[in-house]
Amino acid sequence: MEITRIEDAGGYEAPGHFDMRGLRLQGFDASAALFAWTGLSHFLPGGGAVMDASPLEKIYVVIAGEVTITLDSGEKHTLSRLDSCFIPGGEGRAITNESNHVASMLVIMPYPEGS
Template sequence: MHLKRFKDAQPYEAPNHFGCHGLRLQGFEEGGPTNQWIGLSQFLPGGGAGPDSTPFEKVYVVLDGEMTVIVDGVETTLGPMDSCTIAPGEVRKIENRSNHTCKMLVVIPYPLES
């Protein structure tokens, strides 16, 4: 078992994100997961990301607050414990349109090695 305490989570900057503070909960460390990493994204009101895409899928799980996910012009608002999978190459934009901080788990495979 690889244990990592919340107090030991390190911040990271996600590309094309704004009004967001990310903490790496698992991944990119000795003894950690070998196929994906887990981040906790905390979006302030008005915060978000995109529009952009990645060559790999990612999963969002909203823990607290709400997040609007926009794909192909369709807007879907996720609330606590709602989740979605963004497919590889799928262009998405996310926006916290509420006045509360949105806390969201993000599960992402490691980047492709070139």
């Protein structure tokens, strides 16, 4: 078993994200997990991610605050504490913290091909 203590979690930059701090909890350089990696994203008020579509599936689990997910269709959904969503590969999404509180979200994704 490999444990990542939050005090030891390393930061990472996520392309297209703004006013967000990411911590790697599992996978990549945090553990030997081969099937997926897990990150913890802290979004400041007004922070988020630009509209983007990735070929990779993703799961988001909000653990504090609220985030609004806008799909490329224009559909919007606000997720609160312990709400989660699955975004299929190829579906565009933007993320926004529209509140005045920090929002925290777990991100679970497979590795990009070739990594």
